[in-house]
Amino acid sequence: MRRALFFAASITLAVSTASAQAPEARKLDWGAIAQETQQILQDYLRINTTNPPGNEMKTALFLKSLLEKEGFEVQLFDSTELGAGRVNLYTRLKGNGSKKAIALVHHMDVVPAAPQFWDVDPFSGTVKDGYVWGRGALDMKGEGSAHLMAMIALKRAGVQLNRDIVFIANSDEELSSTGAIVFVKNHPDLLKDVEFLVTEGGDNLVTDGKLHYFGIGVAEKRTFWQRVSVKGVPSHGSRPTKQNPVPKLVAALNRIANYETPLHVTPGVDKFFRDIARMYPEPRKTWLSNVTLALKNPAAKDWILSDIYWNAILRNTISLTGLSGSNKTNVIPPEATAEIDIRLLPDQNPADMLATLKRLAADTAVHFETILPPKTPLESPTNSDFFHAIEKAAHDRDPNVFVTTPMLTGATDRPSYQKVGIKAYGLDPFKVEKADAQRGVHGNNERLSVENVGFGVRYLYDILRYAQ
Ligand SMILES: [Zn+2]
Numbered sequence: 001m002r003r004a005l006f007f008a009a010s011i012t013l014a015v016s017t018a019s020a021q022a023p024e025a026r027k028l029d030w031g032a033i034a035q036e037t038q039q040i041l042q043d044y045l046r047i048n049t050t051n052p053p054g055n056e057m058k059t060a061l062f063l064k065s066l067l068e069k070e071g072f073e074v075q076l077f078d079s080t081e082l083g084a085g086r087v088n089l090y091t092r093l094k095g096n097g098s099k100k101a102i103a104l105v106h107h108m109d110v111v112p113a114a115p116q117f118w119d120v121d122p123f124s125g126t127v128k129d130g131y132v133w134g135r136g137a138l139d140m141k142g143e144g145s146a147h148l149m150a151m152i153a154l155k156r157a158g159v160q161l162n163r164d165i166v167f168i169a170n171s172d173e174e175l176s177s178t179g180a181i182v183f184v185k186n187h188p189d190l191l192k193d194v195e196f197l198v199t200e201g202g203d204n205l206v207t208d209g210k211l212h213y214f215g216i217g218v219a220e221k222r223t224f225w226q227r228v229s230v231k232g233v234p235s236h237g238s239r240p241t242k243q244n245p246v247p248k249l250v251a252a253l254n255r256i257a258n259y260e261t262p263l264h265v266t267p268g269v270d271k272f273f274r275d276i277a278r279m280y281p282e283p284r285k286t287w288l289s290n291v292t293l294a295l296k297n298p299a300a301k302d303w304i305l306s307d308i309y310w311n312a313i314l315r316n317t318i319s320l321t322g323l324s325g326s327n328k329t330n331v332i333p334p335e336a337t338a339e340i341d342i343r344l345l346p347d348q349n350p351a352d353m354l355a356t357l358k359r360l361a362a363d364t365a366v367h368f369e370t371i372l373p374p375k376t377p378l379e380s381p382t383n384s385d386f387f388h389a390i391e392k393a394a395h396d397r398d399p400n401v402f403v404t405t406p407m408l409t410g411a412t413d414r415p416s417y418q419k420v421g422i423k424a425y426g427l428d429p430f431k432v433e434k435a436d437a438q439r440g441v442h443g444n445n446e447r448l449s450v451e452n453v454g455f456g457v458r459y460l461y462d463i464l465r466y467a468q
Contacts, residue, residue: 025158034454201426217426
């Protein structure tokens with residue numbers, strides 16, 4: 001029954017648009033491919049790429065040998081810039097070149113794991129209770145394994161490709177994104193024909209086993225971190241002076257902390273709220289259908305901003321985080337400093353934010369220094385062939401579930417690639433329970449269900465076929 005619907009849908013598409021799914025020369029055994037992907041993920045998780053130091057060379061050699069067995073020509077790059085034991089991996093599945101390429105990009109490094117808080121060894125790749133467990137299962141060796149096997153499956157099935165499929169595995173995303181930055185800088189020739197790119201940064205919403213929507217990441221906020229400092233004259237704490245930098249810094253920070261950034265609805269966020277409105281009863285449905293209007297209604301505004309994610313996609317945010325003064329109670333220090341985590345909406349100007357901070361500080365003794373400059377603003381189109389291919393593959397899986405575009409409040413490597421004209425999307429091929437993602441990503445007991453492994457590789461395979 002499902003198959004019949006599937007074919008009916010693809011015939012309609014063939015008639016209505018030029019981009020019909022590319023034909024397969026050979027049928028695939030999807031049960032076997034799911035098992036193979038699971039084995040790859042388990043082996044991948046067993047290689048410890050905690051960053052720092054990363055040691056991604058080990059995983060790159062692992063991926064290289066898998067790809068070479070399938071007849072791919074693999075190149076390892078950028079060790080000079082990235083340092084010993086670190087590397088970027090690149091390969092390509094050739095199409096007929098009539099359309100531009102699609103790149104599958106993931107990072108090989110993971111954040112540290114504290115084994116005492118885990119139920120299993122975070123680097124054991126254990127399968128237990130229907131899940132593959134390990135640091136990186138969700139962020140993002142699971143996605144990397146799905147990218148790898150979806151591309152291998154296209155090759156094995158002999159799918160006629162109009163677009164080359166490019167596979168890139170980067171070092172060092174988690175600390176400073178240097179892997180992607182160096183790759184883009186050193187290899188413009190390998191990227192010049194790439195039109196679309198997928199990596200992390202899209203979230204599907206699943207709660208209590210129910211899929212509410214497929215999320216495609218088309219926008220992310222821009223980090224604009226500041227160090228704030230005040231210099232003073234060191235002296236003994238027993239005799240207070242006017243040159244103590246600590247009270248000056250505290251007064252400025254207090255004004256910044258009490259400042260409410262203006263609300264601002266970007267087109268992508270407006271669409272996201274309109275899309276999800278159907279999930280709510282009245283009057284909330286009406287409020288979300290026009291969030292700009294709702295923010296003028298106090299009851300609606302209170303409810304909307306009480307959600308910390310919604311609040312963060314409706315404004316620039318300022319979080320005071322680091323703070324330091326004297327390391328001795330009885331010493332007035334020569335300097336007091338603080339760090340501020342600022343996240344800008346994609347269409348906002350960093351210089352305006354800096355001017356606001358200076359106005360709030362209202363003290364020329366307070367200095368601001370940018371410690372993480374904003375990346376290229378990311379807003380990828382929702383009307384591209386590739387976006388439509390994702391929508392179609394999603395609807396095949398569940399015609400009742402909609403596709404929407406939640407903005408990411410964190411940061412990914414997408415802006416580095418967007419900078420050279422590539423349309424970059426965040427795509428999570430798995431249906432991960434919200435609670436699992438919240439606990440596991442950068443936390444403890446990170447795991448991906450065995451069912452999701454098979455689901456993800458086939459979903460990605462279909463997206464790549466539909467995007468031809
Ligand atoms: Zn990640």
